Amino acid sequence: MGEAAVLIGVDWGNSNLRAYRFGADGRLIERRAAPAGVHAASRGGFEAALAEAVRGWIGPPILLCGAIGSREGWREAPYVPCPAGEMEIAAALTPLSTELGRAWIVPGVSAMTRERAETMRGEETKAAALLAEGFEGVMVSPGTHAKWVRLQGGRITGLRSFMTGELFAVLQDHSLLGALVQPGPHDAAAFELGVQRALTDPAVTSLLLTARAEALLGRMAAAAIPSYLSGLLIGAEVAGGLADLDPGTPIAVVGSPGLTPLLTRALALAGRADAAAREGEAALAAGLWRLGRGLTQIM
Amino acid sequence: MGEAAVLIGVDWGNSNLRAYRFGADGRLIERRAAPAGVHAASRGGFEAALAEAVRGWIGPPILLCGAIGSREGWREAPYVPCPAGEMEIAAALTPLSTELGRAWIVPGVSAMTRERAETMRGEETKAAALLAEGFEGVMVSPGTHAKWVRLQGGRITGLRSFMTGELFAVLQDHSLLGALVQPGPHDAAAFELGVQRALTDPAVTSLLLTARAEALLGRMAAAAIPSYLSGLLIGAEVAGGLADLDPGTPIAVVGSPGLTPLLTRALALAGRADAAAREGEAALAAGLWRLGRGLTQIM
Numbered sequence: 001m002g003e004a005a006v007l008i009g010v011d012w013g014n015s016n017l018r019a020y021r022f023g024a025d026g027r028l029i030e031r032r033a034a035p036a037g038v039h040a041a042s043r044g045g046f047e048a049a050l051a052e053a054v055r056g057w058i059g060p061p062i063l064l065c066g067a068i069g070s071r072e073g074w075r076e077a078p079y080v081p082c083p084a085g086e087m088e089i090a091a092a093l094t095p096l097s098t099e100l101g102r103a104w105i106v107p108g109v110s111a112m113t114r115e116r117a118e119t120m121r122g123e124e125t126k127a128a129a130l131l132a133e134g135f136e137g138v139m140v141s142p143g144t145h146a147k148w149v150r151l152q153g154g155r156i157t158g159l160r161s162f163m164t165g166e167l168f169a170v171l172q173d174h175s176l177l178g179a180l181v182q183p184g185p186h187d188a189a190a191f192e193l194g195v196q197r198a199l200t201d202p203a204v205t206s207l208l209l210t211a212r213a214e215a216l217l218g219r220m221a222a223a224a225i226p227s228y229l230s231g232l233l234i235g236a237e238v239a240g241g242l243a244d245l246d247p248g249t250p251i252a253v254v255g256s257p258g259l260t261p262l263l264t265r266a267l268a269l270a271g272r273a274d275a276a277a278r279e280g281e282a283a284l285a286a287g288l289w290r291l292g293r294g295l296t297q298i299m
Numbered sequence: 300m301g302e303a304a305v306l307i308g309v310d311w312g313n314s315n316l317r318a319y320r321f322g323a324d325g326r327l328i329e330r331r332a333a334p335a336g337v338h339a340a341s342r343g344g345f346e347a348a349l350a351e352a353v354r355g356w357i358g359p360p361i362l363l364c365g366a367i368g369s370r371e372g373w374r375e376a377p378y379v380p381c382p383a384g385e386m387e388i389a390a391a392l393t394p395l396s397t398e399l400g401r402a403w404i405v406p407g408v409s410a411m412t413r414e415r416a417e418t419m420r421g422e423e424t425k426a427a428a429l430l431a432e433g434f435e436g437v438m439v440s441p442g443t444h445a446k447w448v449r450l451q452g453g454r455i456t457g458l459r460s461f462m463t464g465e466l467f468a469v470l471q472d473h474s475l476l477g478a479l480v481q482p483g484p485h486d487a488a489a490f491e492l493g494v495q496r497a498l499t500d501p502a503v504t505s506l507l508l509t510a511r512a513e514a515l516l517g518r519m520a521a522a523a524i525p526s527y528l529s530g531l532l533i534g535a536e537v538a539g540g541l542a543d544l545d546p547g548t549p550i551a552v553v554g555s556p557g558l559t560p561l562l563t564r565a566l567a568l569a570g571r572a573d574a575a576a577r578e579g580e581a582a583l584a585a586g587l588w589r590l591g592r593g594l595t596q597i598m
Binding site: 071072079110112115116117118119145160161162163164166167170171173174175176179197200201202203204205206207208209210212213214216217219233236237239240241243 | 459460506507509511512516
């Protein structure tokens with residue numbers, strides 16, 4: 001049987017599911033990953049997908065976070081408005097009815113201002129890990145819908161989303177740019193050119209088309225275009241994110257090994273070489289423990 | 300037989316073909332439109348599509364402009380670099396070998412700076428009409444790849460492209476935003492909210508996601524989202540276009556009856572209620588005559 005588990009944490013996004021089995025004090029006993037994201041799982045049933053993911057683990061309470069709590073997920077877990085700290089989020093866990101045991105879904109967090117409505121799901125859990133460490137500043141979570149999350153006084157106080165990853169994908173797969181693009185290895189020079197241009201010129205809907213013109217006029221190799229596009233979109237994100245910050249606000253990039261270095265490089269080009277890089281999956285697991293440890297008391 | 304024609308002009312874009320039959324002095328005798336754009340025509344053969352479009356008109360020289368001169372078109376007509384006036388463009392007409400008579404393709408125009416590579420095809424022909432009238436300032440051509448074309452001293456001196464229409468289409472058809480969108484009539488309030496936000500905040504890749512949040516949080520009806528997205532993208536275009544201009548530079552919006560009012564409204568919200576609105580198709584036909592009238596001398 002091995003070490004007794006006291007909590008199962010599940011990071012269940014649109015594309016992937018990652019499950020963590022925690023022992024006492026949050027020690028990670030075992031982890032699993034499956035391509036059973038919300039989109040795929042919704043077809044075969046969420047309960048079956050979760051049963052498969054936690055096979056042999058049944059017993060401890062289960063805490064799920066991410067898109068599984070969205071309207072398209074298993075059960076909608078209403079957003080907690082900013083400012084939201086660990087206490088506000090943990091108090092709003094949404095119970096889930098399942099044969100697999102007692103289960104809850106972490107709520108997303110919303111930030112509504114007169115100018116903008118913003119929401120996130122999953123990133124609040126990563127933020128909980130940083131808050132637990134006393135981090136104050138901005139957590140940057142790169143990805144499909146990148147988030148810049150403001151952490152102040154132990155709570156999430158604001159957030160801003162950028163469509164960086166999704167635009168990168170739809171432009172390559174569904175726009176006229178796609179016809180010109182060839183897959184290629186990361187081209188650091190093209191990436192940095194894109195970042196620099198986006199940092200100095202806010203008209204990104206115009207800059208995106210320069211990828212087409214650069215290729216048509218033979219100034220850039222087709223295999224370099226994806227890196228250039230990535231640079232433009234990440235550069236636009238960094239320009240927009242930094243515009244909201246006081247100079248010197250601490251920045252932690254908390255993402256995947258593929259994306260985090262791109263963000264830290266773009267931040268360095270914008271004069272923020274001091275931004276810290278953190279492993280996103282580790283932060284997410286730590287956040288699940290942090291938000292779920294109260295559940296272990298009610299076994 | 301009716302009036303003798305001296306020139307056939309064809310505006311051949313990716314989606315549509317429009318043909319014009321000109322009499323002496325550029326009088327328009329007849330016009331036709333067909334959904335035989337370059338994408339569709341490339342499958343059945345360009346010559347067959349053109350033969351169908353100009354059936355019964357054969358005889359006068361034929362001048363084609365638009366995507367038909369692109370790499371994916373019938374024959375590539377190399378770009379003429381800026382500065383380019385009527386003389387430079389007319390001198391670079393690319394002859395086309397066809398059984399249908401003597402034919403030429405209007406070259407596109409390119410503008411290469413250290414910061415940007417820009418190209419256009421088709422808009423140079425609309426610009427030729429404005430140049431012939433002595434217009435100086437900026438011609439705004441709304442659409443899939445909107446163009447802001449600088450006209451100075453009788454020549455095209457610069458241009459900037461915006462991915463406005465294509466982004467609008469791919470976001471609705473292929474992004475997560477699309478799942479939230481319902482078709483609806485133009486919603487002027489949502490459009491203007493989008494324009495205002497994009498005029499005051501350059502982070503458009505972030506603002507686009509507010510469409511999702513506004514819908515998820517119930518602050519905006521799903522049927523209003525397309526108008527809001529349109530406002531964000533056109534607002535970003537107007538902000539980017541105006542940033543390059545001296546205040547008071549004359550602006551002429553030269554587009555379709557569907558898009559031109561959206562651009563002039565966004566320009567008015569940006570303080571440029573003085574922008575003129577021109578019918579794009581009429582300008583294009585006038586430009587074809589202007590660039591092609593020299594061909595009538597060599598019949």
